[in-house]
Amino acid sequence: MASSGDSAELEAGMAELATPTRVYVAAGRFTAPEPDVPELAARIRALLVAVAADEAWRRFLPGYTPPSVPEICAALEPVEAHDAAPFLARVAAVDLVWPSHRHLSAEAAGRAADRVVSLLGPEASWWTNHDVGCGAVNGLTPLFDSLLAGTNGEHFALALQIADD
Template identity: 85%
Template structure:
């Protein structure tokens, strides 16, 4: 598959995981040579900036500026590739504040998440702002947020759920 095909399919898969006002996504192909975690963090920062100017969240994020790339890198924890699809389906489908509420039907979220993880492949690197060891979240916003970011070194996929109680 050409890189244009992968990018297009990644964008389509991530769009299926997006929900208005709650789950924000981004996907594409890096333009930098040899992208690594800082370039992925730069894409995360861009997504955070888009949330901050969204009319639905602007009043909650007044004066907010996304963390710097080094701060985002420091907030990220690795996720095993075999756990990425289930994690992505949860970020997209299950509400952060009210876990009994779903943003997407489970089957829809799982199918789209499986496809995205498959497109990035078994050698992809996955990152989250969750500390699996203690269950804490390294918040990227002053609100509740949950992020999963993946890259195969050429393409990236990001999903961010944001919530306020």
């Protein structure tokens, strides 16, 4: 598990994966004892609230209210631990609408994603809004979005890319 001293490093690693108005991130330490998926979903909802409040997206999301915590929980699909770093790097680097466009270089995204996954540790659980089996996305917004969320039961890391064509 990440130590309390690793919180700042986790937040810094996630900040390296953020890009203005496209890739939003959050990381930190849970305050509730023994947090589980509902607490992680509450952090995801808080990130969605921040995206909806961003001037860049407000006009695309008129009247948008993020899904409830139970709805977010229902939208989440597990990601195998060995797939977490490459998935996180893709969320940060590869544009959802135009895959040939990069928000970050593959190398920079890969290094930061590897560090974040390492900080959360091998026992971390990872979740996405993608159904890996069929390729469908359980959208959290009315736009294109891609989420990866991880937790080790003490700390969490979230990355959400949002796009509109």
